Amino acid sequence: MTSDISRSEFTPAPRVSAVPPMRFETPLVPRNSISGRALVAVVSIMTFLTCLTTGGVILVSQAASAWQADVAREVTVQLIPASGRNIDADVAKAASVVKNFPGIADVRAYSKEQSEKLLEPWLGTGLTLDELPVPRLIVVKIASGAAPDLPQLRSMLKSQVPGAVLDDHRGFIERMRAMSGTAIAAGVGIMILMIAATVLSVTFATRGAMATNKTVIEVLHFVGAKNRFIAENFQRHFLLLGLEGGAVGGGAAVALFAVGALLSRWFGGTAGAEQTAALFGSFSIGIGGYVAIVVQVLLIAGVTAFTSRHTVNRTLEMID
């Protein structure tokens, strides 16, 4: 544009001797500002905590499902001794009836001694229980994937072995289901609160970071940038910040769960590991859990980008 203008007294100015390898790469929004780093830190921490909560809910849910499945795969036949009947013959008869019923994998009848041993925790040792009508138990394992007709089995036992009672543990399962449902509902509630807290923290941190970029918005506005151009630049910048923070927080959570799963395998068999396994199963959140963490990272990055766009639009409206 200056070719038709005579050189002013600013010239002859020291000219650049050679054109350096110029690339117009500096982002319109400054990348490494203090507020930007603070935002990354907030997003990282909140993502980490949210992912931990999600992983915890998944672990409890998996463990509860495993407990229920274990219990539901087993039923018990109980026989109470009655006068005039041979309890051993009744046990053998009941075991035979159950064994021949479709969908049954294994039948284990407890002997008199084994049944009496079950009472030891309550009655102590050294007692003679011959005079007591100690019930006899038959533990029945249901074949994997099978759904035997338990009401029919119950009626067969009732007709062929008087005094035999089939217990399908329904009451226990219902109590366990209620307990695990409560635990999962509480976990989901905490997770929702964590996500809400994360969204709010990220929103305010993004607004704080945006405030320091108000000059950039104004200058872009004054040099003729359209609102969409400005908003897109800020949205892209804050999406990258959100993804960076999310990747750090989510990555830390993934690493924690992976290390937990690894340790539980390494220390499997010890008393502590068995207790932990009883509570949390394999301590592995599975593929679904890792996918949930990735989804949360993307969600939080999206919230960051959306908040920045919203704030830019509001700032532009104020300038206009």
Place this chain on the structure above:
Amino acid sequence: MVRFENVGLRYGMGPEVLRDLTFRIEPHSFQFLTGPSGAGKTSLLRLLFLSLKPTRGLITQFGHDVATLSKDAVATLRRRIGIVFQDFRLLDHMSTYENVALPLRVMGRPEESYRDEVIELLNWVGLGERIWALPPILSGGEKQRAAIARAVIARPQLLLADEPTGNVDPSLGQRLLRLFIELNKSGTSVVIATHDIALMDQYDARRLVLHDGRLHIYD
């Protein structure tokens, strides 16, 4: 180019800060906008720069009634106007080169298409060796020249400057004035808002004098 008809401006429910302004800015013209502090110079510049809308009256710029323009249309129109702020408004994280090239970048032009143009302009304003310097390490005069270069890089038809000599010594002020005169000779209409009488005395140009919100024109 620019036409004001009975324009008035007030902020909120306050008194009118500009009253019954009627004037034109013709193509290739040069004018000083002056008046005491608080007379409304910056408000008038903001009206000229489309960052304010009048509370009454008619403003047309480049044939468009500004009251009916959409936001995108205002942005497009603003590309035909260059503005030099008193406080420069350079972006500190960008080099001098990048700051000056910013108007071309937001137009969507690829860097290769304007690289030589920007370097030539930077040389012309004496910043040839400061191409990669960041604004925080530039002197006041260098910042001023970078801000002027940014304002003119897109070849605006109208150049607005708010107290362009307010932060520089008299010698540099004279040189900047000559720079504006050269730009005007190349076809750009220039409006310089200043209350520097000595500066205005150096060049015989039209004077728009604001006093108590009213405009007095001395051709």
